[in-house]
Amino acid sequence: MIALLVMLWITNHATTTETAGKILVLVDGMHVRETHSAYFEQLKNLGFEVTFRMADDPTLVLSKYGELLYHHIAIFAPSTIEFGGAVNVPEIVDFVDHGGNVLVAGDSRIGQAIGSLAAECGFEFGENSTAMIDHFNKDEALDNGHHTTFFVNSENVAEADIIVEKKNLAPVVYRGTGLIRHENNPLTLSIMHAPRTAYARSLEGEAGMFYVFPEYCCYSRKICGDFLFQAFVNRKSLWRLIGNNAVLVGAVQAKNNARVVFTGSLDMFSDEFINSNYVQEGGKKIVPTGNRDFVKAISEWVFKRKGVLRVKSIRHHRSGELLPPPDYTIMDGVEYEIEVEELKNGVWVPYTVNDMQMEFVRIDPFIRMTMKSKAGKYKANFKVPDVYGVYKFLVDYSRIGWTHLRNVTQVSVRPFKHHQFERFVPSAYPYYISAFTMMLSVCECAEEEQLDDERIGLNEKCFNTVSTRRTKVLKLYDVACHSDVVCSLHCCESGTTGVDEDDDDELALLIVDLALGAHVASTPYAFVEGAFHLGDGEHEQLVPAETVFASAYVAVAGDAEDDFIFDHQPYRRLESHLPVQTVPLAQTSYIVDSLLPVGRVVADAQ
Numbered sequence: 001m002i003a004l005l006v007m008l009w010i011t012n013h014a015t016t017t018e019t020a021g022k023i024l025v026l027v028d029g030m031h032v033r034e035t036h037s038a039y040f041e042q043l044k045n046l047g048f049e050v051t052f053r054m055a056d057d058p059t060l061v062l063s064k065y066g067e068l069l070y071h072h073i074a075i076f077a078p079s080t081i082e083f084g085g086a087v088n089v090p091e092i093v094d095f096v097d098h099g100g101n102v103l104v105a106g107d108s109r110i111g112q113a114i115g116s117l118a119a120e121c122g123f124e125f126g127e128n129s130t131a132m133i134d135h136f137n138k139d140e141a142l143d144n145g146h147h148t149t150f151f152v153n154s155e156n157v158a159e160a161d162i163i164v165e166k167k168n169l170a171p172v173v174y175r176g177t178g179l180i181r182h183e184n185n186p187l188t189l190s191i192m193h194a195p196r197t198a199y200a201r202s203l204e205g206e207a208g209m210f211y212v213f214p215e216y217c218c219y220s221r222k223i224c225g226d227f228l229f230q231a232f233v234n235r236k237s238l239w240r241l242i243g244n245n246a247v248l249v250g251a252v253q254a255k256n257n258a259r260v261v262f263t264g265s266l267d268m269f270s271d272e273f274i275n276s277n278y279v280q281e282g283g284k285k286i287v288p289t290g291n292r293d294f295v296k297a298i299s300e301w302v303f304k305r306k307g308v309l310r311v312k313s314i315r316h317h318r319s320g321e322l323l324p325p326p327d328y329t330i331m332d333g334v335e336y337e338i339e340v341e342e343l344k345n346g347v348w349v350p351y352t353v354n355d356m357q358m359e360f361v362r363i364d365p366f367i368r369m370t371m372k373s374k375a376g377k378y379k380a381n382f383k384v385p386d387v388y389g390v391y392k393f394l395v396d397y398s399r400i401g402w403t404h405l406r407n408v409t410q411v412s413v414r415p416f417k418h419h420q421f422e423r424f425v426p427s428a429y430p431y432y433i434s435a436f437t438m439m440l441s442v443c444e445c446a447e448e449e450q451l452d453d454e455r456i457g458l459n460e461k462c463f464n465t466v467s468t469r470r471t472k473v474l475k476l477y478d479v480a481c482h483s484d485v486v487c488s489l490h491c492c493e494s495g496t497t498g499v500d501e502d503d504d505d506e507l508a509l510l511i512v513d514l515a516l517g518a519h520v521a522s523t524p525y526a527f528v529e530g531a532f533h534l535g536d537g538e539h540e541q542l543v544p545a546e547t548v549f550a551s552a553y554v555a556v557a558g559d560a561e562d563d564f565i566f567d568h569q570p571y572r573r574l575e576s577h578l579p580v581q582t583v584p585l586a587q588t589s590y591i592v593d594s595l596l597p598v599g600r601v602v603a604d605a606q
Contacts, residue, residue, distance in 0.1 A: 021070075021072060023050050023051065024073045026077050026080075026087075030052065036270050038292070039295055042296050046303075063098075072101045074102075075102065107267075122181065125179060126177040131177055132176065132201075134194070135147050138151075154170075158190060174248055176265030179246070193248060259301070263298075269295050277289060304403075316334065319381065327412040330384055338377075340397075341376060350376025354373060356371050356378050356397050360382065360391055391411055393410075
């Protein structure tokens, strides 16, 4: 159990801490180990494994079998003309290309080796045997009388607290040459520049042994004379190493986030300068210089113990969901979250700022928005554009002193599927209304045509049924729409149940059909004296003919000349006119224009 807990602790510790790595220190004399022991002790306290080698050692090698043997290089050999072994300027540049970091310390006398390396990285050391001089900020204790040792105040340090915190930084003692920064290289950075009262001077007594303020450069011909002015102009490095233009400590951060720092002062790292003091204004208090803090800060930065960012996790999904989809649909709601950490004292901790942005890019950014941060987690909510294609979630965060954070996540955006389109577009409502109105009109026209067809059909059936008034027997056929029982009227030539054949004026047209419901089907009925007699005996009920005819669905009237007139009546229920509940609906009846002659026709249930 204890072993398991130890393994879990080791695993967790390994995931939250970052090893410092190995540093190869190249020197031009092993005496540097003693003269700069305080600085190297700082590196060991930071967790680095320091290895010292002579810069011209013929066995030097930086990589083996494609793997780097060291994480970092510190070159404290300013006078070296050529590196030894397999190490040269291209090899060091390749070391940087593979992620290695380099710290280079120069001096007034610069060898060809580090001069060429500086040129590869966008800097240029001052000419050989050239030193920076400041008559106004000289260090009385360490200066040799030439004013080449001077203080540099924190106001000359770059505004990048992640590299050097300048707020409480004491003046830094500096002695050495200056650097010229190539302005056309956007990867270079000036960490500390010279005071405006400083200038470069040749230690060999040539031209340039005078002080010129930058704002007076255009008048230097009048001040110095033609000969000295021309000699000064010919020394281009001296002309550019004046005041704030002279870089004392410069840096370059490559596109792969590898870092290289150049400085023109090896003495700045020495025990003498680190342990020196200075007198504050007024001469009442002596305090330590800022060299110890400054060299520690730039070493932590160049060897990536701070100012390092990484992406811990990324999540993206539709709003309301938890898992990323295989693709997004246009107009989808999207939630994007990225968690960023920084390396602080060897431990990864959440990195919190309020200016980190996310872009949703196809070819150009369709969406760019500042994400909301909480404990190192940055979130963005947005709607996918109404344009399908291949998009990228892009976080491109670049700040001075921090590693360049760039994270790209590619996703696909597709159009709507056939069942996902909006069924009714609000802007098209007028067209919908007109379409439905036209369809209703067509339906009404079709219904009217159907009714006309039904009337014509009834007319034809009447002609087929009453073909002639001389017909002896008129049989009823099923023409009712919903009839259950068909009742027929029989015409006789004589008797009380017949009609005189010649009596055309008394009877215009016989009743052709009368369909009654199922409840009346078994009940005998008769038509006597203008009324229907339902039942027989004491249960007989009398229903006026007007009631039956008025409740009919279709009525047909005619005259002796067989001219038929169709009259479409409203459908009414016969049972509403009858006193008994057993009488069903009357379906259809064909009647004449006047009531039948009294006592001339008898209707029998069939």
